[in-house]
Amino acid sequence: MKIEIVDERFDPWQSLVDYKKNDLQNNPKIGASSVFLGTMRDFNEDSDVTGMELQHYPGMTEKYLEDIVNTAIKKYKIIDGLVIHRVGLLEPTDPIVIVASWSEHRDNAFNATRDIMESLKAEAPFWKKESTDKGFRWVKPTASNTETEDTQDEAQ
Amino acid sequence: MHKLMKIHVKYFASVRDLMGTESKDLDIDKSLSVYELWKDLTAKLNVPKDVLIAVNHKYVDKDFKLNDGDEVAYFPPVTGG
Numbered sequence: 706m707k708i709e710i711v712d713e714r715f716d717p718w719q720s721l722v723d724y725k726k727n728d729l730q731n732n733p734k735i736g737a738s739s740v741f742l743g744t745m746r747d748f749n750e751d752s753d754v755t756g757m758e759l760q761h762y763p764g765m766t767e768k769y770l771e772d773i774v775n776t777a778i779k780k781y782k783i784i785d786g787l788v789i790h791r792v793g794l795l796e797p798t799d800p801i802v803i804v805a806s807w808s809e810h811r812d813n814a815f816n817a818t819r820d821i822m823e824s825l826k827a828e829a830p831f832w833k834k835e836s837t838d839k840g841f842r843w844v845k846p847t848a849s850n851t852e853t854e855d856t857q858d859e860a861q
Numbered sequence: 862m863h864k865l866m867k868i869h870v871k872y873f874a875s876v877r878d879l880m881g882t883e884s885k886d887l888d889i890d891k892s893l894s895v896y897e898l899w900k901d902l903t904a905k906l907n908v909p910k911d912v913l914i915a916v917n918h919k920y921v922d923k924d925f926k927l928n929d930g931d932e933v934a935y936f937p938p939v940t941g942g
Binding site for chain 2: 743760761762764768790801802825826827828829831832833843844845846
């Protein structure tokens with residue numbers, strides 16, 4: 706398992722290559738790999754967004770991410786899971802979060818990646834503050850943080 | 862007199878802006894719930910009702926009783942990902 710909070714722009718694909726090479730190399734049980742990447746948009750709720758600050762609660766964040774991945778390992782019998790999440794000052798197009806799951810078959814990898822992402826959005830202590838043409842504002846969660854239409858990732 | 866309990870308080874995001882500080886150390890002389898302490902700390906402020914509360918890095922209910930040495934954090938609903 707890999708859980709990491711990074712405070713500068715990172716290359717999510719290189720992170721995956723590095724992790725696969727160093728930790729999952731030669732694992733013949735893996736038949737499926739599933740990846741979700743969330744990146745920063747330049748708009749939200751009808752405003753142009755020029756930058757974003759991502760705050761987190763050091764210690765609690767890592768604990769919850771570990772718990773979330775461990776839950777997915779038990780529930781979906783995935784072989785391994787990875788979460789890398791950005792904090793600090795971001796610009797549009799910056800990667801925010803990458804989630805990956807590895808399992809024997811595709812269903813479990815797809816479902817685990819989705820579950821990890823939804824649990825992260827509902828529980829992990831991160832907060833976004835946007836810089837818009839109207840000033841700074843803290844992003845409010847949508848009515849259900851487990852729904853897919855949300856504030857920053859998953860462009861429509 | 863009861864022994865004083867040492868409590869470390871942290872604030873995040875909009876709650877931090879509202880409180881004007883990242884953290885503070887308190888000595889309290891009676892057992893309080895996390896929400897009773899929140900009401901004491903914010904008595905004169907117009908605070909959000911949807912505050913989330915964690916003790917020692919774990920979410921707790923409003924009636925969770927604080928113990929000596931606890932770290933309690935108050936913050937708004939989370940918006941990561």
